[in-house]
Amino acid sequence: MLQEPFSKGNSQIHRLDPRFKVVFATVYAFVVALSNSFPALIAALIFSFALICLCRLDFLEVAKRVALVNGFIIFLWLVVPLTYDGQSIFYLGPFGVSREGVLVSARITLKSNAILLAFIALIASNTVATLGNALGRLRVPEKIIYLLLLNYRYIFVMEEEYRRLLRSASIRGFRPASNLHTYKTYAYLIGILFVRAADRAERVYKAMLCRGFSGSFYSLHEFSFSRLDWIWLIVMTIAITGLEILEWMKMT
Amino acid sequence: MHISEGVLSGPVLVSGIVLAAVGVAVGLKKLDYDRIPRAAILSASFFVASLIHVPVGPSSVHLILNGIVGLILGWGAFPVILVALTLQAMLFQFGGITTLGVNTMIMALPAVFCYYLFGRLVGRQPRIALPAAFVCGALSVFLGAVMVGLALTFTDENFLKVSYLVVTAHLPVMIIEGIITAFCVAFLKKVQPDMLRE
Known part of the structure; x- marks a missing residue:
C-alpha cells in the first residue's frame, strides 16, 4: 500500500x-x-x-x-x-x-x-501536495506542478483499480508463475489499466472544465x-x- | 531503474540535469494544457504498473515500462518520468534531488528513442507490430541499463566492471519487458488502437 x-x-x-x-x-x-x-x-x-x-x-x-x-x-x-x-x-x-x-x-x-x-x-x-505548492512558489513551471499534483492524486485511485483487477483475476484461478500465461495476464492487466486511465482522464478533465478550471491550481496554504x-x-x-x-x- | 544519491561525480550530475532539462522543455512544449490531465492520469497508471513484481524463475523483477511510456506519450515521456521519479523519491526515497536529472535521462531518453524507432511500426498489422513491440520493450530497458553504465563509467573509469554487471543483470528484465510490451501492444491494438497513435 x-x-x-x-x-x-x-x-x-x-x-x-x-x-x-x-x-x-x-x-x-x-x-x-x-x-x-x-x-x-x-x-x-x-x-x-x-x-x-x-x-x-x-x-x-x-x-x-x-x-x-x-x-x-x-x-x-x-x-x-x-x-x-x-x-x-x-x-x-x-x-x-x-x-x-x-x-x-x-x-x-x-x-x-x-x-x-x-x-x-x-x-x-x-505531503506531496505541500511540496507541489512550494515548488510552484519557487517558480517551477506550472505544467510540471500540474502533472505532479494530478499524478499524485490518481496514483491511489489507479492502485485501487489494479488491486481490483488482480482480485478478479485470482478469483478466476490466476496464480502467478514463470510462464507465458502469467506474462500475458499481467500485460493485459496493465493494458486495461492504461485504457481505464485514459477514459478516466477524459471524464476528469470534462468535470474540471465544468467547474471552471482555467489552467492553474490555487492553494489556500x-x-x-x-x-x-x-x-x-x-x-x-x-x-x-x-x-x-x-x-x-x-x-x- | 535509477542510480542512488552520492554515487556520481559533479560533471555527470550536471550534464544529466542540463540534458534532462532540455528534454523536459521539449516535452512540455508538446504537451498542451488540455492534454495534461491525460498524461498525468496515464502516468499514475504507469507508476502503479511499474510496482508490479513479475515472477522470473525463483525470484521476481519489477517492470520498468519505459518503452510503452514512449510509445503512448512520445516526448511527453520526459516530463512524465521526471514527475514519476519525484513521486518515487517522496514515497519510497528511491533516487533523490541531485540524481533527478541523470535518472530522468536514463529512463526517458530510451523511451523517446524507441518512440521514433517503433512508433510507426506498432501501428501496422500484427505480424510487424508485435515483434516491433517486443524489441521496443527490450531495447528501452537495455538502453537504460547502458546509460546507467555510462553514468557510472564517466564518474570513475574503475566502475567499468560494475557497469558490465549492471547491464548483464538487466538481461532477464529485458526479455520479460519485451514479452509484456508485445502483449500489451497487442491488447491495446484490439481494445483502444488510438492510444498508440499520438
Missing part, C-alpha cells in the same frame, strides 16, 4: 517553511554529493542524523527505508573493492581487495546515507517565513559552511 509515513508530525522541522526546506535540501544534497574528504562526509552524516532525530519520526520506519535504499550500496561493496585498480590490502582467493576501492565504497556509503537522511527529514516530511525559519536558516548556513571548510582543509 502506498503511503507517506513521514509527512505527519509536529516537530520543529515539520513546521518550517516548505520552500526553505526544498531550497536547503537541494543545496545540502549537492554540497554532500560533491564532497570527498572523510571528515566532511562524517560530519554530514552526523548532521543529517541530527535532523532525523529533531524530526521525531518513527525510527523503525526510517530504518526500513534506509535499509531498502542501501541495496545498491551493498552491491557496490561486493563488486568495487574487488575490481578497482590500486594497491591490494589483502586477498580473497584470487582477488585482491584494493585499498582505493574500499575508500571509494566507503565514501559513497557515507554520502548516500547522509543525503538520504536529510531528504527524509526535510523533503519527505512534507499561505507560506510564511517565521522566526523559527530564520533560526534554521542560520543553523543550516553554518552547517553548509562548516562542511565546505572541512572539505577545503583536506585539499590544502
Whole structure:
C-alpha cells in the first residue's frame, strides 16, 4: 500500500517553511554529493542524523527505508573493492581487495546515507501536495506542478483499480508463475489499466472544465517565513559552511 | 531503474540535469494544457504498473515500462518520468534531488528513442507490430541499463566492471519487458488502437 509515513508530525522541522526546506535540501544534497574528504562526509552524516532525530519520526520506519535504499550500496561493496585498480590490502582467493576501492565504497556509503537522511527529514516530511505548492512558489513551471499534483492524486485511485483487477483475476484461478500465461495476464492487466486511465482522464478533465478550471491550481496554504525559519536558516548556513571548510582543509 | 544519491561525480550530475532539462522543455512544449490531465492520469497508471513484481524463475523483477511510456506519450515521456521519479523519491526515497536529472535521462531518453524507432511500426498489422513491440520493450530497458553504465563509467573509469554487471543483470528484465510490451501492444491494438497513435 502506498503511503507517506513521514509527512505527519509536529516537530520543529515539520513546521518550517516548505520552500526553505526544498531550497536547503537541494543545496545540502549537492554540497554532500560533491564532497570527498572523510571528515566532511562524517560530519554530514552526523548532521543529517541530527535532523532525523529533531524530526521525531518513527525510527523503525526510517530504518526500513534506509535499509531498502542501501541495496545498491551493498552491491557496490561486493563488486568495487574487488575490481578497482590500486594497491591490494589483502586477498580473497584470487582477488585482491584494493585499498582505493574500499575508500571509494566507503565514501559513497557515507554520502548516500547522509543525503538520504536529510531528504527524509526535510523533503519527505512534507505531503506531496505541500511540496507541489512550494515548488510552484519557487517558480517551477506550472505544467510540471500540474502533472505532479494530478499524478499524485490518481496514483491511489489507479492502485485501487489494479488491486481490483488482480482480485478478479485470482478469483478466476490466476496464480502467478514463470510462464507465458502469467506474462500475458499481467500485460493485459496493465493494458486495461492504461485504457481505464485514459477514459478516466477524459471524464476528469470534462468535470474540471465544468467547474471552471482555467489552467492553474490555487492553494489556500499561505507560506510564511517565521522566526523559527530564520533560526534554521542560520543553523543550516553554518552547517553548509562548516562542511565546505572541512572539505577545503583536506585539499590544502 | 535509477542510480542512488552520492554515487556520481559533479560533471555527470550536471550534464544529466542540463540534458534532462532540455528534454523536459521539449516535452512540455508538446504537451498542451488540455492534454495534461491525460498524461498525468496515464502516468499514475504507469507508476502503479511499474510496482508490479513479475515472477522470473525463483525470484521476481519489477517492470520498468519505459518503452510503452514512449510509445503512448512520445516526448511527453520526459516530463512524465521526471514527475514519476519525484513521486518515487517522496514515497519510497528511491533516487533523490541531485540524481533527478541523470535518472530522468536514463529512463526517458530510451523511451523517446524507441518512440521514433517503433512508433510507426506498432501501428501496422500484427505480424510487424508485435515483434516491433517486443524489441521496443527490450531495447528501452537495455538502453537504460547502458546509460546507467555510462553514468557510472564517466564518474570513475574503475566502475567499468560494475557497469558490465549492471547491464548483464538487466538481461532477464529485458526479455520479460519485451514479452509484456508485445502483449500489451497487442491488447491495446484490439481494445483502444488510438492510444498508440499520438
